[in-house]
Amino acid sequence: MTENVLQTLFLLQTFFLSVDLIGPRCDCVVYQSTGQRGALTFHSPNYPTAPNYPRGIVCILLSFIGDRNETVEITFIDFNLRPKENNTCKDFLKLYLDEQAAVNENSVHEYELCGDKSSLPQKTFYSRGRSIHLEFHTESVVISNPYKGFIGKYSFIDSSEFxxxxxxxxxxxxxxxxxxxxxxxxxxxxxxxxxxxxxxxxxxxxxxxxxxxxxxxxxxxxxxxxxxxxxxxxxxxxxxxxxxxxxxxxxxxxxxxxxxxxxxxxxxxxxxxxxxxxxxxxxxxxxxxxxxxxxxxxxxxxxxxxxxxx
Structure with missing residues (x-):
């Protein structure tokens, strides 16, 4: 079975919903483990084609949920967001690595990422429990956007290995x-x-x-x-x-x-x-x-x- 077919079958297990979470409205993508081994991909909207990722994204939440006794691993293959201005990320991706059933405005994130791949503290991240949440936000200001966004791979690993x-x-x-x-x-x-x-x-x-x-x-x-x-x-x-x-x-x-x-x-x-x-x-x-x-x-x-x- 080819990798493309495997990925298509897996994406049938991925579902989309809109819920009130971090802000007034958060569009969510949930990647649920089905016991499949091997890495699959995730990416920002429009990646890697023009016009690149949209302006004014209030919140897109990517949630990776493993089965019991699984650890989530994500690795960024490419990362290209608007860099910091005055030491502040205007377009950013927040990472929540702690185990939590839901993410809201009171949740504490471990990382806030922006800029290019070389500015990341590391390329691979692991969950502390069975889930990782990524929150993507972009400013609505009208400026040219030469930044492609991000793409990464994710997998669910048997926690007993660690x-x-x-x-x-x-x-x-x-x-x-x-x-x-x-x-x-x-x-x-x-x-x-x-x-x-x-x-x-x-x-x-x-x-x-x-x-x-x-x-x-x-x-x-x-x-x-x-x-x-x-x-x-x-x-x-x-x-x-x-x-x-x-x-x-x-x-x-x-x-x-x-x-x-x-x-x-x-x-x-x-x-x-x-x-x-x-x-x-x-x-x-x-x-x-x-x-x-x-x-x-x-x-x-x-x-x-x-x-x-x-």
Whole structure:
């Protein structure tokens, strides 16, 4: 079945309505999950043909509603709205990422976007629950409009893909601490994430991940996604830098890795059967964070263990 046919079938599940929401009148487009996997597209009116998007749009609300246990992902492919004037967006797209049944004038948005694609804080956004709402507004002032609007793709992802296999320590002890103890009754591998992943992690986070292997084992970590804010040219441990520290053992005495920036981290192995990971974020503009896997390995006979693996 071709992509065009799939998209046509899916759009049969998309419905349009006009309701009193954010303003006196808001025209709504609802994209409802039907269990389909793969990305489909959304766009502003008239995109990408002249006369570009209309002037005087009071409100168009695009709502992406996933099934229970689904996360919404949207990615902007092209973005071209009127840029800021006097530090104010005249034509804008507001993003509401928090879980909410409806959006109204009292709802708090996370982002207000205008300008071109290079001015966006990021290209991909994720819902905190099962829904994302986009509010599109344009001024009615009569001016030429050379701006095309926007187009993006959206998909509904199984939220279980972002659930850690580690055990969360009581919130009374720490709001962001996890442990994993390997035994005959537990799996030898699993996954863990930065807080709120795949949403951006919050500022001033300090998270601990502790791994307890059995005697004769080592712990192997593999970072599949790494997007940290801050200085990417040099890793410095200070309160404003976002970083990951990896320690051999349960005490933070022997550090074997210090990680910052984006991507390019090889696999890391402990020297003992214990390993501790510490994640810190400062007050920078936050990013997606990290997704990593862990695995308990039996020490080879020669006892050769490398901290980094290519």
């Amino acid at each position: 659930q850690t296999t580690m055990t969360r320590v009581s919130r009374d002890v720490s709001p962001c601490s996890y442990i994993d103890r390997h035994s005959n009754d537990t799996h030898s591998k699993g996954r863990f994430f930065s807080p709120s992943y795949p949403q951006n992690y919050p500022s001033w986070s300090d998270c601990s991940y502790q791994f307890f292997g059995r005697p004769g084992e080592v712990v192997k970590l593999t970072f599949q996604v790494l997007q940290l804010a801050g200085n990417t040219t040099s890793c410095n441990k200070d309160q404003y830098q976002d970083y990951i520290e990896v320690y051999d053992g349960v005490n933070k005495t022997e550090r074997i890795a210090f990680i910052c920036g984006n991507g390019g981290v090889p696999s890391i192995r402990s020297r003992t059967n214990y390993l501790t990971v510490h994640f810190h974020s400062g007050q920078n503009i936050n990013m997606k964070g990290f997704a990593a896997t862990y695995e308990y390995l039996i020490i080879d006979i020669a006892g050769c263990r490398s901290v980094y693996e290519g």
